[in-house]
Amino acid sequence: MSIRLPVIGQPRLDLEAPDVTEATAAAALLADRTRAAILRMLGDGPHCVCEMAAALGERENNVSNHLARLREAGLVRAVRHETNARFQYYERDEAAVAAARRALQGVLR
Amino acid sequence: MSIRLPVIGQPRLDLEAPDVTEATAAAALLADRTRAAILRMLGDGPHCVCEMAAALGERENNVSNHLARLREAGLVRAVRHETNARFQYYERDEAAVAAARRALQGVLR
DNA sequence: CCGATATCTCACGTTCCGCTGATATGTTGG
DNA sequence: CCAACATATCAGCGGAACGTGAGATATCGG
Numbered sequence A, B: 001m002s003i004r005l006p007v008i009g010q011p012r013l014d015l016e017a018p019d020v021t022e023a024t025a026a027a028a029l030l031a032d033r034t035r036a037a038i039l040r041m042l043g044d045g046p047h048c049v050c051e052m053a054a055a056l057g058e059r060e061n062n063v064s065n066h067l068a069r070l071r072e073a074g075l076v077r078a079v080r081h082e083t084n085a086r087f088q089y090y091e092r093d094e095a096a097v098a099a100a101r102r103a104l105q106g107v108l109r
Numbered sequence C: 001c002c003g004a005t006a007t008c009t010c011a012c013g014t015t016c017c018g019c020t021g022a023t024a025t026g027t028t029g030g
Numbered sequence D: 001c002c003a004a005c006a007t008a009t010c011a012g013c014g015g016a017a018c019g020t021g022a023g024a025t026a027t028c029g030g
Helices: A021-030 A033-042 A049-056 A060-072 A094-108 B021-030 B033-042 B049-056 B060-072 B094-108
Strands: A076-080 A088-092 B076-080 B088-092
Touching: A021 A033, A021 A094, A021 B021, A021 B033, A021 B094, A033 A049, A033 A060, A033 A076, A033 A088, A033 B021, A033 B094, A049 A060, A049 A088, A060 A076, A088 A094, A094 B021, A094 B033, A094 B094, B021 B033, B021 B094, B033 B049, B033 B060, B033 B076, B033 B088, B049 B060, B049 B088, B060 B076, B088 B094
Parallel strands: none
Antiparallel strands: A076 A088, B076 B088
C-alpha cells in the first residue's frame, strides 16, 4: 500500500507546470450551486428562467445573472418560446459542455 | 437545428432542484490555478512541495496552503520521504479523485 | 551543535464573487 | 392601451478566498 517514492535526495527541477486555464475556467463556473444546478437541469432539456428559479428557490434576476455568465462562456443558448415570447428558454451547448468536461477530466484523469 | 420547446404556455412547476453539493465542492477546489495544476502533476506520480512550487513559480508556503486544502478534502495524502525525511511527498487518493470526477460528470453528463 | 533547508500555520490586507434592490425592456392578456 | 408578467442589467454591499509575511517545527549536513 506504500507509494513509490523517488530515490533521489534532491527534488526534480525538470517538472513543468501543466496548462489548466480551460479546466479552471470550467470549474469556476461549476463552483456555484446555482450554476451547477442550472447546467444539470438543462441536461434533461430546455427550461425557462422562472422554472429554474422556482425549482432552486432563487430569485429570477439572480438566475438570469448566472445564465448570463454561462451564456458568455458559451455553455448555454437562449431561445424565445414560439407561442409565448415572454419566456426565454435556455438549452445547453453540448459541444461546449463536452469541451468543459474534457478539460476537467484532463486534470483528474 | 431547432430545439424542442414545450408547447404549454405555462412553465413547469414540477421541476426539482438537483443535488450538486459534491460537484460544487470538487469544482471549488479545481477553480484555482495552483490547485488544479497540483492535482494534474500528482496524476503522474508523487511530488514534494518544493518541486511543485518551483514548477509553478509560486512560493512554497502558498503551495503548502493549497495542499492543505486538498488534504482536508481527502484528494491527496502526504508521505515523508524514506531516506530524506525533510521532503513531504504528496500523492493523489485515486478513489477520492474518481469520486470527484464522477460528481462533476453527473452535472455535465 | 548550528546553520541551512523544507514544510507548516495563521493573521492580515486586498481582491473577487454572489446576492440584493432598483430600474429598464419587451410581451401577453384583458 | 395598460397592467401584470418574464427577463435583463447594474451598482453596491457583505462575505469568502487568495497571496503575503512572519513565525514555528523538524530534519539534514557539516
